Amino acid sequence: MASRDRNLTEKRILEAVGKIVEAEGFEAVGVNAVASVSGVSKVLIYRYFGSIEQLLAKYLEDNDFWLNTEFPVMQYDNVKDFSKAIFRAYIDMLRKSPALRKLYRWEFTTNNPAIEKLRERREQTALKIINAVSQQSGFSLDRVGGISTLITASVSYLYILSENCGVYCSLEINNDSGWDKLLETIDFMFDNIFD
Amino acid sequence: MASRDRNLTEKRILEAVGKIVEAEGFEAVGVNAVASVSGVSKVLIYRYFGSIEQLLAKYLEDNDFWLNTEFPVMQYDNVKDFSKAIFRAYIDMLRKSPALRKLYRWEFTTNNPAIEKLRERREQTALKIINAVSQQSGFSLDRVGGISTLITASVSYLYILSENCGVYCSLEINNDSGWDKLLETIDFMFDNIFD
DNA sequence: TTTGGTTGTTACCATTTGGTTACATACTTT
DNA sequence: AAAGTATGTAACCAAATGGTAACAACCAAA
DSSP states (O other): OOOOOHHHHHHHHHHHHHHHHHHHOGGGOOHHHHHHHHTOOHHHHHHHHSSHHHHHHHHHHHTOTTTSOOOOOSOSSSHHHHHHHHHHHHHHHHHHOHHHHHHHHHTTTOOOHHHHHHHHHHHHHHHHHHHHHHHHHOOOHHHHHHHHHHHHHHHHHHHHHTTTOSEETTEETTSHHHHHHHHHHHHHHHHHHOO | OOOOOHHHHHHHHHHHHHHHHHHHOGGGOOHHHHHHHHTOOHHHHHHHHSSHHHHHHHHHHHTOTTTSOOOOOSOSSSHHHHHHHHHHHHHHHHHHOHHHHHHHHHTTTOOOHHHHHHHHHHHHHHHHHHHHHHHHHOOOHHHHHHHHHHHHHHHHHHHHHTTTOSEETTEETTSHHHHHHHHHHHHHHHHHHOO
16 A cells, blocks of 8 residues: 555554454454455565464454453452352453454464463463452352353353354344343352352 | 275265364365365265265264254153253263364354254254253243353353363363363252252 | 266366565665 | 665465366166
8 A cells, every 4th residue: 555654554454454353253364365455465464473373463462352351350248249240241341342252263273372372361360250259258269160160151152153143042142132131040040159 | 996886985975074073173174175085086075965065964964963862851850950960961962072062163153054954953952951941940931041051052162162272260171170070060050049 | 789877087277375586666874 | 876774566486275177987778
């Protein structure tokens, strides 16, 4: 596009990555695709980012998934409400971000340093929360960890699937009605557990 | 391979599909790959199956996922044990079948008639079980459906992820220890709910 | 034995992929 | 003004993809 502005073209390239990711997922981010969507010749992609891997690493770094999301701090008087809030936040995060859904999908088929790093952060964040809830509730780490796993994994699965499939177990996962029911189920679970 | 036996070469081709699926997933099933793994020239693939889509449809039909798995019939005296057994069976199914794990992964990125059919069957089976449990337990369909969704989606997610990632939420998902903990969590849930 | 259909192989095709070379244009610094 | 560097483009390359055409070998039925 001949703008002769490195910063701008780098921005254009990264924006193109974002567009492709949100529309088709990380699997579709190739040199040719990025070049054509950004309108920048692919030579510059290699020149400025080295490789697609590095370009994606930069993209992930910029849109720092997980780190930018504020999880509700322990500001509730009881653990039950805190727990409910945590998973509400998790659901919200995935609902709002098509890119995050695509990232979780990508994780199923790919292994690279960037993904490893994201996994580590996820583990750290999870551990922190699990520790807090465990201490406050008196439940063992395994107990709290098991429940957290159950819920977050489920939510992730359903959100990824919802992009291709409208119903799972009679639950409408492509509109709010299904998610309301699921939230209600989670609340019900905690109501039963914390008593 | 010049065996001049259509049945045999068809079998060879389908077996090659199976190998590729189990090792690399449905995404990797291409004409060239199938041809080279099976040792059959790709012309015959088109001649006998029409297209890769149809070949995969045949493969899915043959290895009829979901239909061949026996779910524990209501032979327990209480709903709690029955519920626990159901999800144990579900976990077992995914544990034993690499192809099923790959199928669930494939479902995230693909839509075609064959997949739609599998989804329908899954819905039917799920509905049947949910109905049974709902009647026996007195819980509403939404309640039972919600819990079923939560658990099966979670298990599916963790099994798919386990092929690329060893730990999720401090849970070791690539060996039995993690799965034992998850089973224990599920049991705990039901113990709390059914009382 | 000839005819017709089945099975298999080789070679080819267009398209797309990731990746590079060579060159031209501009800007900056000396 | 000259030299050197940063930016951009067009053309090209090898490899792999899905897909087909042409031909050879074989078998069975007429």
